[in-house]
Amino acid sequence: MNDLPSSLDMKKLEKENALLRDTLLTLPISFTYHHPDGYTISKGEKDGIIHMEKTDRIPSDTPSIQTRCNDFKEIEAFLTSILDFVPHHIVFVDKDGIVTLCNVQTAKDLEVHRDDIIGKHIRELLRIPDDQIAILESIRTEKEFTNKEVLDTNYGIINTRIIRDSDGSISRVIGTFYFLNVxxxxxxxxxxxxxxxxxxxxxxxxxxxxxxxxxxxxxxxxxxxxxxxxxxxxxxxxxxxxxxxxxxxxKPANTSTETLNVKAFLTDYLGKFLKTEALLYNAELFFDLHPQTKNVYLLGHSDELLQVFMNLLRNSLQAKGENPLKITVKTALIDHSIQIHFIDNGKGIPSSLLPHVFDPFFTTKDEGTGLGLSVSKKIIENHRGTMSVTSDERGTKFTINIPVSKKNS
Missing domain, CATH: 1.20.5 (Single alpha-helices involved in coiled-coils or other helix-helix interfaces)
Structure with a gap:
């Protein structure tokens, strides 16, 4: 029986070796790798070429690798686009706690612009005292954390890893954080x-x-x-x-849905209710439907959606300013969602109150229950959509996004 590898095996092995070599060449890092069998593989710091040679080194039980790249900027630039795909927080800091890499998920969850936080101290990203920041503790104690539970304003699990220079000093500390706030x-x-x-x-x-x-x-x-x-x-x-x-x-609602044509629902069904109510309060109502949305359909419950827009109308009527009230219902098609804007020219909502308008029982009216907008937002979420608000002294705009139905009939 012949134990020698076949020509197909040899070709496969050669291809794998070539792919591995090409991968190593693309890495912006020089290294030396010692294998227990007595081989040393290295990538030159100046020429960037892969070298392999037999050495007289005494074999060890485990292989080792040492990097000789004192400037991590190239490595971090290379890794950033890859780490942006990771749905957890990943941050690199230097020995002084200055952020050198921050993936996009970190910036998104902590509500910062990534470019603004690079080069700043880690405390400016996390916005908590230094003695609560695990990465800084790793720098101080030179000890790594494994699956440490964090119970500050950002709840989750953190791991830290220390990368050292050739002289043994700390070059970087990497922090990975499983964000559990949501x-x-x-x-x-x-x-x-x-x-x-x-x-x-x-x-x-x-x-x-x-x-x-x-x-x-x-x-x-x-x-x-x-x-x-x-x-x-x-x-x-x-x-x-x-x-x-x-x-x-x-509690989530269990209601039956129907296929609704956006134009017919807004102008024919919803329009007759809104116009009657607006007429009673001397308000002008306009519909501005984008041509792309006139033949678009959505899955929804017409009575529940009517409740949403009646709540929005009542809020606009109660926010009437000195000028005659004008309300516009405007549509747009964004990707695979129908976007509906409900815009008025009323007094607007103070910026200090804006974050709370969807909170249950939050109201500025003497006789209001504070549930109208909370119920409306829940109805839209039950339609697999989102609802948001912006406001200033010129008026208020509520924006509703609901997925378009694939069934257009």
Whole structure:
């Protein structure tokens, strides 16, 4: 039996060696690799050529590699585009804690511009005290962290690795961070939803009982009929409505959907309701539909979407300024989503309040429940969409994005 490799095996081996050699040549780093069998493979610092030679070095149990690249700028430039694909935080700092590499996920989650943070101290990126920054602790103690749980403003798991120069001093510390803030927030919201559903159920039961008795008593006592039918029962119904709206935020809705033509829905179905309401308050309503969106369809629940736009209309009417109120519903097609802008020229929302407009029970109105925009945002999210707001002294713009339906019939 012949144990020698076949010609096909040799060709495969030669191809693999060539690919490996080409890969090593592209790396912006010089190195020396000692193999236990007594071979040394190196890449020259000046000529960039791969060398391999037999040495008299005493074999060790494990191979070793040493880099001789004191300037990490080339390596970091090479790695940046690769690390941008990693969905976790990766940061390189030098021995002084200055950021030399920051991948795009880090910049996105920590809400900074990457180009602005390179060359700055790590504390300016994390915005926490130095004694809470694991990377700085690795620099101080020269000890690496493995799967350390971090419980500061940024919750997650951190690992650090130290890279040394040829003289043994620290050249870089690499920090990788598994960012768990989003997961933690989702868990908190899910728990809050379950608690809210339980509380709402317990409150709704006695309200239903009280309402029933009030209806019963109103038939026997004519003097109290007005009190029951015009004050007490409507107040109980109002409390029930608040509970219903709150539950729609806390629990995902299970509603049937239909294929809606964007133009027909906005101008024919939604338009007649909005125009009637706007007319009562002397407001002008305009529709500006982009030609590309007129034959586009979306999957949705027409009554729920009507509730969203009626809530937006009421907010605009209540924000009317000194000038006549003008409201524009504008559409655009962005990638595979229909974008709907609801724009008014009202007084606008103060910048200090803008981050809270979708918070449940947040309201600046004396008689408002603060659930209208929260419910609206939840409805849009149930349609697999997003809802956002911008505002200044010229007015307010709500932007809704909903995926386009593939079924255009």
């Amino acid at each position: 997961i933690k927030e989702a868990e908190k919201q899910a728990l809050a939803g379950r608690i809210a559903a339980g509380i709402a159920h317990e409150i709704r039961n006695p309200l239903t009982t009280v309402r029933g008795y009030l209806q019963f008593l109103s038939h026997d006592d004519e003097e109290k009929k007005d009190l029951f039918t015009k004050v007490l029962i409507p107040e109980i119904d109002r409390a029930n409505k608040i509970i219903t709206d709150f539950l729609s935020i806390a």
